[in-house]
Amino acid sequence: MSRHVVIVGAGPAGLAAVEHALRAGARVTVLDQAESPGGQYYRMSPEAYAAQHGGPEFTRRRRLLAHPRCQWWPGATVWAFDRAENRVHVLRGQSDGGGRQRLTLVPDALILATGAHDRTLPFPGWELPGVYTAGAAQALAKGERVAIGGRVLVAGAGPFLLPVAESLLDAGAEVVAVLEANPFATVRKGWSARPWRLAAHAGKAGELARYAATLARHRVPYRFGRAVIEARGANSVREVVTAEVRADWSVVPGTERTYEVDAVCVGHGFVPQPELAVAAGCALDGGFVRVDDGQRTTVDGVFAAGEITGIGGAVTAAAEGAVAGRVAAGETPGPALVRARDRAHTFAERLATAHPIGSAWRRWLREDTIVCRCEETTYGELVRATADPACPGPHALKLGTRAGLGPCQGRMCGPAVSELCGGTERHHRPIAQPIRLGELAARTEGEPE
Amino acid sequence: MSGRPIRITVDGEALTGIAGQSVAGVLLAAGRISWRTTRSGAPRGVFCGIGACFDCVLTVNDVPDVRACRRPAADGDEIRTQSREENA
Ligand SMILES: Cc1cc2nc3c(=O)[nH]c(=O)nc-3n(C[C@H](O)[C@H](O)[C@H](O)COP(=O)(O)OP(=O)(O)OC[C@H]3O[C@@H](n4cnc5c(N)ncnc54)[C@H](O)[C@@H]3O)c2cc1C
Ligand code: FES
Numbered sequence: 001m002s003r004h005v006v007i008v009g010a011g012p013a014g015l016a017a018v019e020h021a022l023r024a025g026a027r028v029t030v031l032d033q034a035e036s037p038g039g040q041y042y043r044m045s046p047e048a049y050a051a052q053h054g055g056p057e058f059t060r061r062r063r064l065l066a067h068p069r070c071q072w073w074p075g076a077t078v079w080a081f082d083r084a085e086n087r088v089h090v091l092r093g094q095s096d097g098g099g100r101q102r103l104t105l106v107p108d109a110l111i112l113a114t115g116a117h118d119r120t121l122p123f124p125g126w127e128l129p130g131v132y133t134a135g136a137a138q139a140l141a142k143g144e145r146v147a148i149g150g151r152v153l154v155a156g157a158g159p160f161l162l163p164v165a166e167s168l169l170d171a172g173a174e175v176v177a178v179l180e181a182n183p184f185a186t187v188r189k190g191w192s193a194r195p196w197r198l199a200a201h202a203g204k205a206g207e208l209a210r211y212a213a214t215l216a217r218h219r220v221p222y223r224f225g226r227a228v229i230e231a232r233g234a235n236s237v238r239e240v241v242t243a244e245v246r247a248d249w250s251v252v253p254g255t256e257r258t259y260e261v262d263a264v265c266v267g268h269g270f271v272p273q274p275e276l277a278v279a280a281g282c283a284l285d286g287g288f289v290r291v292d293d294g295q296r297t298t299v300d301g302v303f304a305a306g307e308i309t310g311i312g313g314a315v316t317a318a319a320e321g322a323v324a325g326r327v328a329a330g331e332t333p334g335p336a337l338v339r340a341r342d343r344a345h346t347f348a349e350r351l352a353t354a355h356p357i358g359s360a361w362r363r364w365l366r367e368d369t370i371v372c373r374c375e376e377t378t379y380g381e382l383v384r385a386t387a388d389p390a391c392p393g394p395h396a397l398k399l400g401t402r403a404g405l406g407p408c409q410g411r412m413c414g415p416a417v418s419e420l421c422g423g424t425e426r427h428h429r430p431i432a433q434p435i436r437l438g439e440l441a442a443r444t445e446g447e448p449e
Numbered sequence: 450m451s452g453r454p455i456r457i458t459v460d461g462e463a464l465t466g467i468a469g470q471s472v473a474g475v476l477l478a479a480g481r482i483s484w485r486t487t488r489s490g491a492p493r494g495v496f497c498g499i500g501a502c503f504d505c506v507l508t509v510n511d512v513p514d515v516r517a518c519r520r521p522a523a524d525g526d527e528i529r530t531q532s533r534e535e536n537a
Binding site: 094273 | 467469470471473474477478482483487488489491492493494495496497498499500501502503504506509512514515516518519520521
């Protein structure tokens, strides 16, 4: 019998893994909590995608889901992984619904491709309705044709802000400006180091040129070295305050400027979603799942690919997924696949050096600025708790301030809290996705074959 | 997205959306940007858009704590908005 490879996540990484595991002869089960494949990147209908990107990639990969050796489970949330029994626990049905079907799988190899979510640094007013992550603006505009506002400011760090601005314009919003917090010198230096390697990413250069043309056509200014430092309004955002920032993101006094807007979206890069990898016992490096040349994690039989192993965009994610698919199916990946993956990693490195996070962002915070959105823990409370000798270590800090103990379990505030208070992030969430008590008590159906 | 129109009710008020939109998408398109209050009474709506922040929870057909950004809206859904006390 051929090997049974279970793949969690049908984004660019997961879909490439499906393709290559099938080519290597494996039997594949691929699950995603979303209703349709594509992950965060391919968020539109395949027809719309083909029209915009002209690429047959997604359509081709999507077709593989109908392969006779492939089982595709949409609407399937993996909520736990039992290491001792090598058992993947799945809930199938409406998201967050009651009475979903409980299923388990016992794979020969497991590929985790659960992706990342936005990182947004806190600033005064970031909890107001009308403030969104850049990814939320993108998901709503691209996937649902809904613009988050009429007059929108796009800010943060990284090239992702450009497609977000484009999608917002497409969905009918007015984009007042796109602000990159890093100075132009940092961005240019990061991208132009070792220029001969950029040839591999010629496609990216074309994409950038297209965004630049779109912004110019709509007269949207794209500024470097400016950041959103405050959002204001009573029950929703009415205006945002931006300021010129230095390379370390400290504010240059007197450069503040106020924009009247009804929405603002802010993204400072991405944070991996490694809950399942942690549950499986995989080692992490700086929050990312540690993998070797064959995308193997530190746990036998468990592989990881895509943005849970590092942030590098869809092309990098797919290159990793391809290698993971081959190795998980028991094959040695060909040199071309390995080369493509390694080349993609140089792109990821450049992304990180061109768009770093300046350490002085904490000076945007005030005493009463909320850091943990769920528990409404303020910067002042965190500072006091950190200085309190009765509260040593991250665990006591959390219990003392409740930061990170709300429904999101520190997904939003975790990186900020650990930067502000020291200590490492604790990622262990035994339940990776919410499950209702009734569902937990119910009998598991479809025990493994 | 040129799809089929769907109708849902939110706290009794009828809203129309398009099949394929999430509950959050239907609410936002109708101009509702917040629908939950925190313990301190502050309003919240969508933040992350992909199910990570839990800011957008509401009650769908009597099932509480459903993330509006993750749940595709279905014709006839009855939505109720939530306060923190209710989901505790
Ligand atoms: C909201 C958002 C929008 C983005 N939009 C764009 C864009 O338009 N253009 C661009 O270049 N980049 C975009 N990005 C960046 C993008 O994340 C990556 O470039 C790329 O999609 C990474 O691919 P991946 O396969 O690693 O992960 P993803 O594409 O994130 O795929 C991960 C998949 O795993 C699934 N999943 C996660 N956990 C579970 C679980 N427990 N059970 C079941 N399924 C699970 C998710 O539903 C998701 O479909 C976006 C990122 C975010 C967060
Ligand atoms: S907006 Fe973050 S979970 Fe829905």
